[in-house]
Amino acid sequence: MRIIILGGGTVGSWIAETLCPNHDVTVIDTNPEVIQRLNDHLDVQAFVGSAIDSTLLFQAQTLTMDLCLAVTGDESKNVLAASMAKRMGCRRAVARIHSPVMFDKSTFDYETEFRIDRLISLEELTAIELAQEIRTPGSVVVEHVARGSIKVQSVTLSPKAKILGVSLKELKLPGSVRVGSITRVDEQTQEKTTRLARADDVLQAGDQILLIGDDEDVDAMLDKALKNKKKKEVVIAGGGNVAVYLATILESGPYDAILIERDLERSETLATQLPEVTVLHADATYRQTLLEEHVEKTDFFVACMGDDESNIMTSVEVDDIINSTDGVERDDKTIVCVVSRPDYAQVISRLGIDRAISPRTAMVEQVQTFLTTGAVISTNSLPDTDIGVYEIEVQPGSAAEEHVLVNLALPLGKCLIAAVSSQGEARVPRGDDHFKAGDYVVALIHADAVDDVVEKFSGSSR
Amino acid sequence: MKFADFMCESAICVDIKATDKVGVIQELVGSLVSAGQVKEEDRDSIVEAIMKREELGSTGIGRGVAVPHTKHSSVESLIGTVGVSAEGVEFDSLDGEPVQLLFLLVSHPDRPGDHLRALENISRQLRDDTFCRFLKQSKTAQDIAQLLEEADNNQFAS
Numbered sequence: 001m002r003i004i005i006l007g008g009g010t011v012g013s014w015i016a017e018t019l020c021p022n023h024d025v026t027v028i029d030t031n032p033e034v035i036q037r038l039n040d041h042l043d044v045q046a047f048v049g050s051a052i053d054s055t056l057l058f059q060a061q062t063l064t065m066d067l068c069l070a071v072t073g074d075e076s077k078n079v080l081a082a083s084m085a086k087r088m089g090c091r092r093a094v095a096r097i098h099s100p101v102m103f104d105k106s107t108f109d110y111e112t113e114f115r116i117d118r119l120i121s122l123e124e125l126t127a128i129e130l131a132q133e134i135r136t137p138g139s140v141v142v143e144h145v146a147r148g149s150i151k152v153q154s155v156t157l158s159p160k161a162k163i164l165g166v167s168l169k170e171l172k173l174p175g176s177v178r179v180g181s182i183t184r185v186d187e188q189t190q191e192k193t194t195r196l197a198r199a200d201d202v203l204q205a206g207d208q209i210l211l212i213g214d215d216e217d218v219d220a221m222l223d224k225a226l227k228n229k230k231k232k233e234v235v236i237a238g239g240g241n242v243a244v245y246l247a248t249i250l251e252s253g254p255y256d257a258i259l260i261e262r263d264l265e266r267s268e269t270l271a272t273q274l275p276e277v278t279v280l281h282a283d284a285t286y287r288q289t290l291l292e293e294h295v296e297k298t299d300f301f302v303a304c305m306g307d308d309e310s311n312i313m314t315s316v317e318v319d320d321i322i323n324s325t326d327g328v329e330r331d332d333k334t335i336v337c338v339v340s341r342p343d344y345a346q347v348i349s350r351l352g353i354d355r356a357i358s359p360r361t362a363m364v365e366q367v368q369t370f371l372t373t374g375a376v377i378s379t380n381s382l383p384d385t386d387i388g389v390y391e392i393e394v395q396p397g398s399a400a401e402e403h404v405l406v407n408l409a410l411p412l413g414k415c416l417i418a419a420v421s422s423q424g425e426a427r428v429p430r431g432d433d434h435f436k437a438g439d440y441v442v443a444l445i446h447a448d449a450v451d452d453v454v455e456k457f458s459g460s461s462r
Numbered sequence: 463m464k465f466a467d468f469m470c471e472s473a474i475c476v477d478i479k480a481t482d483k484v485g486v487i488q489e490l491v492g493s494l495v496s497a498g499q500v501k502e503e504d505r506d507s508i509v510e511a512i513m514k515r516e517e518l519g520s521t522g523i524g525r526g527v528a529v530p531h532t533k534h535s536s537v538e539s540l541i542g543t544v545g546v547s548a549e550g551v552e553f554d555s556l557d558g559e560p561v562q563l564l565f566l567l568v569s570h571p572d573r574p575g576d577h578l579r580a581l582e583n584i585s586r587q588l589r590d591d592t593f594c595r596f597l598k599q600s601k602t603a604q605d606i607a608q609l610l611e612e613a614d615n616n617q618f619a620s
């Protein structure tokens with residue numbers, strides 16, 4: 001695959017390093033020293049220049065690239081560059097942004113208007129990874145696809161969930177939601193199996209299911225699935241964008257979040273912005289603060305302050321407080337910590353920290369989902385299965401545009417078209433559904449049927 | 463978009479005489495004039511426009527290939543031609559190699575979409591080394607026209 005990375009900073013270089021052994025990588029950066037270093041150490045083509053210089057983009061053959069990753073430190077430049085690359089002919093374009101406002105479509109839809117396949121934020125990706133450790137460790141990490149209109153989330157059913165004991169076809173699911181897959185542990189053999197959900201499946205407590213659909217409907221379902229589940233407490237140290245994204249994600253689950261921010265003005269802003277969250281104005285790096293907040297009683301402690309050292313030291317303090325408190329079982333407490341430096345990650349487990357989340361690893365994992373061909377935009381595999389969650393674009397002239405869904409002859413039992421998004425509106429596709437070019441579908445597909453399914457959505461090559 | 467949509471066979475030059483960048487561009491625009499695709503009075507202003515674009519950044523995309531291009535209101539639709547220089551011409555390409563194969567494109571300012579699709583198609587086809595090698599070895603305009611037709615029929619890069 002041919003990939004152009006715009007911006008050779010920490011993130012860009014890390015992505016280049018990860019991808020260059022298997023792909024044809026070109027990097028553009030304004031800093032000659034950065035370019036020199038990349039050319040000296042990696043098997044990439046690196047050029048000095050601006051990410052939005054059309055002549056350089058032309059010369060670097062952006063017109064025929066498979067993927068453009070605009071990851072400079074300047075988000076407006078990234079949006080512009082990704083949009084240019086896409087318009088020039090690059091197959092897929094992704095831009096890195098910082099401002100949460102760019103994800104909000106109520107006033108202006110950046111992705112659609114600039115024709116960018118995906119906007120990604122390092123802070124949001126980090127928060128999604130953190131949330132995953134809290135919600136359902138070991139499940140697929142996807143949050144929003146189809147230009148933000150479809151939410152994909154995995155959830156483990158509580159024994160009091162309101163959706164147990166009836167078959168899926170009898171369940172009155174909210175309008176746009178579908179159960180995509182069911183992961184169940186066999187009571188006798190303890191063997192875990194995952195398969196595509198069928199209409200006659202009956203859900204059981206303990207099942208891990210994948211919900212796919214519109215944001216609000218998925219949240220409503222989560223509520224039913226987790227009904228009466230005892231709320232868990234999450235203490236978040238740090239009040240930056242990562243913390244805000246994390247707190248927002250946790251709002252839809254059975255969590256009580258407490259956020260500790262040391263800047264007074266910022267903590268006041270956060271308190272207004274996150275009404276469901278208890279915001280404390282204090283310094284989490286002080287042991288006294290942690291003791292006062294009784295961190296030994298919390299279920300999850302997340303350190304996501306600005307620097308690695310504070311995050312690690314605070315996590316070690318928390319571990320020490322938990323272990324030095326009498327009568328508290330250590331096992332049911334989880335400490336998660338954001339660590340940017342990859343070399344630190346090696347020693348983390350020795351310090352009593354359960355899991356370190358690295359923003360750049362999160363970014364690289366996300367980038368891997370875009371290494372696709374044809375009509376596929378992104379792909380995530382369900383852990384320990386051969387099933388993937390595919391985000392697919394209905395291309396002009398494709399079979400999917402021509403025929404109704406039931407006549408598409410999709411491989412039986414190997415594929416489930418879970419959701420379709422048309423002009424930003426998500427719905428569950430029906431047999432007589434007729435897709436239009438430019439629609440997005442989210443499909444769960446077995447590995448051996450992928451080519452077959454994707455072909456139905458692919459148009460004639462340009 | 464296919465080569466047949468904009469390439470002018472009678473303007474193809476298989477033996478470029480010029481030895482510098484501006485000379486090559488003058489020669490290729492000249493052949494579009496001779497082929498009746500460009501009016502004599504527009505010749506200089508098209509050459510100037512292409513050179514102005516080259517000054518911002520070379521269109522030499524490496525591996526001995528360049529795609530000089532511009533938009534000019536004197537042309538009604540997309541027009542293009544191919545030039546081959548056996549000697550090679552210095553073109554400030556990214557890889558520093560002299561250019562032996564040139565695709566020159568002029569399009570109307572009101573058709574930006576067509577312009578981009580034509581550039582994309584040229585770039586895509588030129589990714590194929592065999593296609594480039596055959597073009598560079600061509601001795602007649604007919605040979606080139608035939609290669610372009612084969613490329614249009616997807617016989618080279620996808």
